[in-house]
Amino acid sequence: MSELQLKDLYDGFRDPDVIKALAKSIIDEAKHLKEPLKLMEVCGGHTHTIMKYGLKQLLPDRIDFIHGPGCPVCIMPKERIDHAITLAQMSDTILLTLGDMIRVPGSKSSLAVERANGYDIRALYSPLDALRIARENPDKKVVFFAIGFETTTPMTAALLELVEKQGITNLYFHINHVLVPPAVDAIMADGQAKINAFIGPAHVSVISGAKIYQPLPEKYSTPVVVSGFEPIDVLQSILMIVRQKNEARCEMEIQYSRSVTLEGNTKAQEMIEKFMEPRVHFRWRGIGDIPYSALALKAQYAAYDAEKIFADILPTEPIDDHKLCICGTILKGLAKPNDCQVFGTACTPNTPMGSCMVSSEGACNAYYRYGAIK
Ligand code: SF4
Ligand code: SF4
Helix, strand or coil, X not given: XXXXXXXXXXXXXXXXXXXXXXXXXXXXXXXXXXXXXXXXXXXXXXXHHHHHCCHHHHCCCCEEEEEEEECCCCCCCHHHHHHHHHHHCCCCEEEEEEHHHHHCCCCCCCHHHHHHCCCCEEEECCCCHHXXXXXXCCCCEEEEEEEECCCCHHHHHHHHHHHHHHCCCCEEEEEEEECHHHHHHHHHHHCCCCCCEEEEEHHHHHHHCHHHHCHHHHHHCCCEEEECXXXXXXXXXXXHHHHHHHCCCCCEEECCXXXXXXXXXXXXXXXXXXXXXXXXXXXXXXXXXXXXXEEEECHHHHHHEHHHHCHHHCCCCCCCCCCCCCHHHHHCCCCCHHHCCCECCCECCCCCCCHHHHCCCCHHHHHHHHCCCC
């Protein structure tokens, strides 16, 4: 018997025959839609699946995708990237963060540029690596610039718990964890994007539970399907939405029942609640202030809170994006990347002018990599 390989786990979810059959069912059922479907896929992971597998081309024009704000890198405002740079430039400091954050432009520079300038800036594979780095460098201040939606927040909370248990005193946290539901609410309340259904990210719900999307159908008359990330997951979710519309239903449904429950991972939720609480204000890049849309460390953990400890040196003023960059309009679902006049010319993944081109989950990056679909 041959050994199980990683690809065996997802191959079945990329089967071209199943993809074609699902697309055909959607085409058949979409003929009965009373109005065109304006589907927001909240998460950048879904945008990539749609672009990479050409799902838009398989579906009728009556189904339009609106790319949402679901990438924690894309929505990070410049002033917080400037925070990271300022912290990294302190003496005897190691600045840690995750993945693409390193390359996102702040107001004058990026962490990648500052790393090239000699500052000790490291991208982690796992937040737990911060423990080892703090232990190995007892004479240094180690600052973890924590980013991510509900999916990665438990890792930061787990790291905090270990730091507390092990009595580590040189590891500080700059918390930038953001929450999906308030952002969706802000876009709907704004009213310009004319969205009439949502595909919600499954892995967020693995932690928070599908219950976080339950208010949407009633509040905005929009079906929501919590979807996995493989092409078959996404197509099945679209079919579920089309069926809801045709049957005049408006509900929250779970497509990714392989791992998502209504309640989610309550242990992870408790751990997050132990250390963090919602912030009253958090500015999303291009969208602006969304109240209670992000988390901060609770007051009793101020000794770990880089924003409090180093408050004197951190910039406080909001900083606008480059005037040609329309990331904000894209994140609100009001434009597509190829509406931007510098898309693919002045702005490319090698010369990003905005965060949506940097992040591997950004809409501009997906359009650049997989072809600009109108
Ligand atoms: S963090 Fe998760 S929800 Fe957010 S963009 Fe990435 S894949 Fe999507
Ligand atoms: S193409 Fe570049 S400049 Fe234009 S919106 Fe996207 S990231 Fe911003």
